[in-house]
Amino acid sequence: MSRIKNLLIVSAFAILCLNSNPLSANALEQFNVYLGFGSTNNNAVYKLQEFLVNQGYLKTTPTGNYLSLTRDAVKAFQIANNISNTGYFGPLTAGAANKILLSSTESTNNNKAQVNTSPVTNSANAASVILSNSKTISWQTNKYPAQVGININLLRKVSSNPLSYTLVRQIATDAPNNGSYSWIPNPGETGNDLYLEVTCSTSHNFGSGCNLGSTPVKAY
Numbered sequence: 001m002s003r004i005k006n007l008l009i010v011s012a013f014a015i016l017c018l019n020s021n022p023l024s025a026n027a028l029e030q031f032n033v034y035l036g037f038g039s040t041n042n043n044a045v046y047k048l049q050e051f052l053v054n055q056g057y058l059k060t061t062p063t064g065n066y067l068s069l070t071r072d073a074v075k076a077f078q079i080a081n082n083i084s085n086t087g088y089f090g091p092l093t094a095g096a097a098n099k100i101l102l103s104s105t106e107s108t109n110n111n112k113a114q115v116n117t118s119p120v121t122n123s124a125n126a127a128s129v130i131l132s133n134s135k136t137i138s139w140q141t142n143k144y145p146a147q148v149g150i151n152i153n154l155l156r157k158v159s160s161n162p163l164s165y166t167l168v169r170q171i172a173t174d175a176p177n178n179g180s181y182s183w184i185p186n187p188g189e190t191g192n193d194l195y196l197e198v199t200c201s202t203s204h205n206f207g208s209g210c211n212l213g214s215t216p217v218k219a220y
Contacts, residue, residue, distance in 0.1 A: 030098050030162045035089040036211025039066040048089060051097060071209050084202045087209045091165045091216050098162030138180045139198045144212060148204045149174030152181060155195045155216050165216060174201050194219040
């Protein structure tokens, strides 16, 4: 029987670098990058912080540095939106934020919100998908703690404008970080709107935070 292989190359400490000088961001601009602890002097972090301040989760002035206060604010936002509170601003969290931003835009503008629908990019991520009936997801991690497992999520893309995903189910919780995991889809888990992602364990205390995450890749 042929198999499917999704190759996710991710880093526990990956930093998405954008503009070297934080600038004031448009509060209604959609989020299309994922962010984690340790990013500094980053315009995308600055925009995230403005959003968190506007929503009441962050009480400090935006700096463009993703450190403990920003991580804790993201966790609080995740809890409020029924998302695993890892502190990593990944696809589910960005999707929840984008819904709020789109709602704010529509409430102040009779025209449809104009948002950036460019695909999220991550230089540390690559994917290869081959159609098959059985599924195997494979990944690689760098600087991830030894003996700590990973979580694997099945997502459904619900919107490109704004970019938004919902969690279908967690395929694996604290699976061994050995680079490969086989799984069988449940009835109804079909369609080209299903995606996979590998994320940090939610049962391990990473101390300063964990940025393990990948751009979701198509499951089929």
